[in-house]
Amino acid sequence: MMDLQAKAKHIRELILTALAEAGSGHTGGSLDLVDIFTVLYFNHLRHDPKHPDWEGRDRVVLSIGHTAPVLYATLAAAGYFPEDEMLTLRKLGSRLQGHPSYEFRLPGLETCSGSLGQGLGVALGMALAAKMDGTSVGSGTVNRVFCIMGDGEQQEGSVWESAMAAAHHKLDNLCAIIDRNRLQIDGGTEKVMAIDPLRDKWAAFGWHTIEIDGHDFSQIKMALEMADNEKDKPTVIIADTIMGKGVKSIENNNQWHGKVPTKEQLKDFLHELHQ
Amino acid sequence: MNYINKGNKPTKTGFGEGVLAAAQQDSRVVGLGADITNSVGMNFFAEAFPDRFFSMGIAEQDCVATAAGLALSGKIPVFSTYGVFAAHRANDQIRISVCYNNVHVVIGGAHAGISVGPDGATHQALEDMATMRVLPNMTVISPCDATQAKIATEKAILECKGPVYVRFGREAVPDFTAENQEFEIGKAQLMREGNDVTIVATGHEVWEALEAANILEQKGISVRVINMHTIKPLDGEILMEAASETRMIFTVEEHQIIGGLGSAVAEYLSENHPIKVVRIGMKDRFGESGQASELMHKFGLDAEGIVNRVLREWA
Numbered sequence: 001m002m003d004l005q006a007k008a009k010h011i012r013e014l015i016l017t018a019l020a021e022a023g024s025g026h027t028g029g030s031l032d033l034v035d036i037f038t039v040l041y042f043n044h045l046r047h048d049p050k051h052p053d054w055e056g057r058d059r060v061v062l063s064i065g066h067t068a069p070v071l072y073a074t075l076a077a078a079g080y081f082p083e084d085e086m087l088t089l090r091k092l093g094s095r096l097q098g099h100p101s102y103e104f105r106l107p108g109l110e111t112c113s114g115s116l117g118q119g120l121g122v123a124l125g126m127a128l129a130a131k132m133d134g135t136s137v138g139s140g141t142v143n144r145v146f147c148i149m150g151d152g153e154q155q156e157g158s159v160w161e162s163a164m165a166a167a168h169h170k171l172d173n174l175c176a177i178i179d180r181n182r183l184q185i186d187g188g189t190e191k192v193m194a195i196d197p198l199r200d201k202w203a204a205f206g207w208h209t210i211e212i213d214g215h216d217f218s219q220i221k222m223a224l225e226m227a228d229n230e231k232d233k234p235t236v237i238i239a240d241t242i243m244g245k246g247v248k249s250i251e252n253n254n255q256w257h258g259k260v261p262t263k264e265q266l267k268d269f270l271h272e273l274h275q
Numbered sequence: 276m277n278y279i280n281k282g283n284k285p286t287k288t289g290f291g292e293g294v295l296a297a298a299q300q301d302s303r304v305v306g307l308g309a310d311i312t313n314s315v316g317m318n319f320f321a322e323a324f325p326d327r328f329f330s331m332g333i334a335e336q337d338c339v340a341t342a343a344g345l346a347l348s349g350k351i352p353v354f355s356t357y358g359v360f361a362a363h364r365a366n367d368q369i370r371i372s373v374c375y376n377n378v379h380v381v382i383g384g385a386h387a388g389i390s391v392g393p394d395g396a397t398h399q400a401l402e403d404m405a406t407m408r409v410l411p412n413m414t415v416i417s418p419c420d421a422t423q424a425k426i427a428t429e430k431a432i433l434e435c436k437g438p439v440y441v442r443f444g445r446e447a448v449p450d451f452t453a454e455n456q457e458f459e460i461g462k463a464q465l466m467r468e469g470n471d472v473t474i475v476a477t478g479h480e481v482w483e484a485l486e487a488a489n490i491l492e493q494k495g496i497s498v499r500v501i502n503m504h505t506i507k508p509l510d511g512e513i514l515m516e517a518a519s520e521t522r523m524i525f526t527v528e529e530h531q532i533i534g535g536l537g538s539a540v541a542e543y544l545s546e547n548h549p550i551k552v553v554r555i556g557m558k559d560r561f562g563e564s565g566q567a568s569e570l571m572h573k574f575g576l577d578a579e580g581i582v583n584r585v586l587r588e589w590a
Contacts, residue, residue, distance in 0.1 A: 179492070
C-alpha cells in the first residue's frame with residue numbers, strides 16, 4: 001500500500017505539472033480519480049505496458065474524456081510512454097490531446113472520448129467482443145473491460161440505454177466505475193439535476209452495485225475483486241470521491257472543475273501534496 | 276443501352292443479402308439490432324448467425340457506441356436501422372465513437388427517401404446523406420437497385436477500412452443492374468451515353484433518370500446518365516468528363532437538395548469546372564404520407580418530373 005501511495009502522489013504531480021504547463025484543462029476530476037487509476041493500473045489490470053496491443057489485456061474506457069490527464073499520467077507512470085511527454089499536454093502536434101484521441105495512437109489508449117454518455121456503450125461493445133472471443137485470446141480468461149464515468153454524466157440518457165443492454169446481455173466482464181464527487185460545472189449534482197438514489201437506479205437496471213470510498217486503496221481493490229467474481233451481472237462501483245483530492249486548498253470546489261494552476265500556484269500545490 | 280427490369284425488389288433486401296454474403300466469408304462480422312430487424316434487412320443474417328447477432332432494443336445511441344466498441348476489439352459490426360434514426364438520433368455517437376476513432380463500422384440507413392410512402396415525414400430519411408457526408412472518415416453509399424445494394428454492402432463490409440453508411444429504400448423498385456457488374460466504391464457508373472445534358476442520379480432515381488433519358492431522346496435531347504452510387508468519396512473524374520462533354524448537369528436524389536448528392540456535385544464542379552448544375556430533390560421541406568408513386572410524382576422525382584425540369588432548363 002505504501003508503494004501505491006507513492007505512485008498516486010507521483011501521478012498527482014504529473015497531472016498538476018502538465019496542467020500548469022498546458023494552461024488549460026480539468027484539474028478537479030483528474031485529481032480525484034488518481035487513487036482509482038493507481039489501483040487499477042498498478043494492482044489489478046492484466047496489461048503489459050511494453051505490449052500495449054496484447055490481445056489478452058483488460059481494457060479501460062475513460063468515458064469522461066475531460067479527465068484525460070489522469071489517464072495520461074497513469075499510462076506514463078506505468079511505462080506506456082515517457083513521462084516527459086506529459087509536458088506536451090494540449091499542445092499542437094501532441095499525442096496528449098485535450099480530450100483523448102485514438103487518431104494519435106497513444107500507447108495504452110483504447111478509444112477517444114469527450115462527448116459524455118458514450119463510453120459505457122463502447123465498453124459494452126468491447127465486453128461483448130471479449131465474451132465472443134472467450135478464452136481463445138491472450139490470458140486464458142475472458143478479458144475484462146472497465147469504464148470510468150462521471151456522476152454528472154449519469155444525466156445523459158444514453159448511459160441508461162447502455163446500462164440496460166449490459167445487464168440484458170449478462171456482461172459480467174464489464175465493470176463501470178462512477179466518480180461520485182457530487183460536483184459538476186454549474187454546481188452540486190443534486191442541485192443541477194438530481195441523480196440520487198444512484199445505487200438504487202443501477203440495481204433496478206440489473207447491475208451488481210458496490211459503494212466505496214474512492215480514495216481508500218483497500219476498498220478500491222476489494223470492490224474490483226468483487227466485480228471480477230460476480231457472475232452474470234455487470235458491476236458498478238460508485239466511488240465517493242473528493243474533487244481535487246490531494247491538494248487541500250482546492251478540494252471540493254467546483255471552480256476547479258475546469259481550471260488549472262498557474263505556475264506560481266503549482267509550487268504551492270506540489271508542496272501541499274507532500275504534506 | 277437499354278436496361279431490363281428483372282422484377283421489382285426493395286434495395287433493403289439487397290442490403291440484407293449483402294450482409295449475409297459478407298458474414299459467410301468473414302466470421303468477424305457481427306450484427307446489432309434495434310427492434311426493427313426485418314424491416315431494415317438484417318433478418319437473413321440474424322437467422323443464419325444467431326450467435327453473432329445482438330438484440331439491443333430501441334436504443335440507437337447505444338447501438339452505435341457498442342458497434343464502435345466491437346470494432347475496437349476486432350469485430351466488423353453492422354448496425355442497421357431507419358436512416359432517420361441512424362443518421363440523426365445517433366449522430367454524435369457516429370461522429371465521435373465511430374468516425375473520430377475511425378473504426379470499421381457499417382451502418383445501414385433504411386427507409387431512405389420519399390418513397391417510404393405512407394409512414395410520412397418522420398420516417399422518410401431525406402437529410403441522412405447530408406449529416407453522414409460531412410463527417411470526416413465516413414464513406415457514403417447509395418446503391419441504385421437490389422442487385423447493386425447486395426454487391427455494395429458486401430464490399431462495404433469486406434473491403435472498406437473505416438466507417439461506412441449504406442442507404443437503401445423500402446419500396447420494391449426495378450432491379451435492373453447485372454449480377455456481374457463492375458462495381459467499385461467511389462467509382463461512379465456511366466449508365467448511358469449522351470452529349471447534350473447529364474443527369475447524375477443516385478439510389479432509386481437512377482432508374483427514373485434512365486426512363487427520363489429515353490423520353491428526352493424522343494424530344495431531341497441527348498442525355499448522359501451517371502449512377503453516383505458513392506456520394507463520398509465522390510467520383511470527380513466522371514463529373515469532369517460530363518462537364519466538358521455536355522452542356523448542363525442535373526442531379527436527382529430522394530433527399531434534400533441541400534447537403535446531399537446535388538450539393539456534392541455542385542461543390543466539386545464549382546471548384547473544378549464551373550457549369551450550370553440543377554439540383555432535383557426535396558426543396559427544403561418535410562415529406563408526407565401517400566403511396567410511393569404518388570409522392571415521387573408530387574415532388575417531381577419520377578421520370579416525368581425529371582423530364583419536365585430538364586425541358587424547362589434546356590429551353
